[in-house]
Amino acid sequence: MQKSAYVPFFHVGRLERYNSYQQKNPNLSWLDVITHVNIGLDQAHYSNVQLIDNPSELTVLVNKYRQLSDGYEPKDLETIDQRFNPDGLKLRHYARVAFEKMCEDALAEGISLKAVSAYRSFSYQQEVYNRYKTQDKTEEEYQAIRDKVSARAGHSEHQTGLAVDINDLEESFADTPEAKWLADNAYKYGFILRYPKGKELITGYNYEPWHFRYLGRKLAADVSKSGLTYDEYYARFLLSR
Numbered sequence: 001m002q003k004s005a006y007v008p009f010f011h012v013g014r015l016e017r018y019n020s021y022q023q024k025n026p027n028l029s030w031l032d033v034i035t036h037v038n039i040g041l042d043q044a045h046y047s048n049v050q051l052i053d054n055p056s057e058l059t060v061l062v063n064k065y066r067q068l069s070d071g072y073e074p075k076d077l078e079t080i081d082q083r084f085n086p087d088g089l090k091l092r093h094y095a096r097v098a099f100e101k102m103c104e105d106a107l108a109e110g111i112s113l114k115a116v117s118a119y120r121s122f123s124y125q126q127e128v129y130n131r132y133k134t135q136d137k138t139e140e141e142y143q144a145i146r147d148k149v150s151a152r153a154g155h156s157e158h159q160t161g162l163a164v165d166i167n168d169l170e171e172s173f174a175d176t177p178e179a180k181w182l183a184d185n186a187y188k189y190g191f192i193l194r195y196p197k198g199k200e201l202i203t204g205y206n207y208e209p210w211h212f213r214y215l216g217r218k219l220a221a222d223v224s225k226s227g228l229t230y231d232e233y234y235a236r237f238l239l240s241r
């Protein structure tokens with residue numbers, strides 16, 4: 001079969017990686033094999049890391065293979081209206097405007113949304129990641145535990161100023177009317193659920209019903225409709241060759 005003829009995001013330079021990943025994952029479709037390898041999933045998290053060269057683009061993809069530089073700070077951070085966040089949290093301009101509109105419309109339907117985390121700087125993320133460090137563990141031992149729940153500095157989507165955690169950082173949040181409202185409506189305001197249930201192996205994160213990423217309305221609707229995670233969508237349609 002002439003595989004590349006059917007898959008526009010097939011990269012001929014990755015053929016060996018596609019083949020070896022397919023051998024290890026014989027149940028995956030060829031489409032998924034290509035998508036996963038394009039994301040980088042055939043290699044360990046935090047290996048083969050690329051420095052992101054378009055950090056301020058709305059489409060920017062940050063994950064365990066793509067890192068923001070320590071100096072990157074968005075230029076248009078703005079404080080979210082205090083009715084929708086208690087602590088002076090910030091988002092980039094368009095994300096802030098869309099978030100407030102979403103909160104207002106939700107409130108009109110009796111749904112109360114609040115930001116509990118938004119923009120985080122590289123150094124703050126470093127602090128968060130290292131928060132539980134003790135003498136009795138090696139760096140590797142600490143990473144093995146901590147990587148499951150926290151992003152390493154430069155790898156948190158929160159550093160883009162386009163990600164917001166809403167209301168509650170517990171999986172039980174998923175069963176609340178607020179989370180259900182968000183799951184149904186967030187895309188209309190330009191936000192997507194970034195770490196869905198059942199996609200843990202692709203996103204590298206546990207299910208986070210509270211973590212939303214601003215992409216703008218058009219792209220958020222397209223990603224939502226596709227049923228793909230943003231990692232998959234990016235690897236198929238946005239990754240430059």
Ligand SMILES: [Zn+2]
Nearest residue numbers: 163164165211
């Ligand atoms: Zn988050």
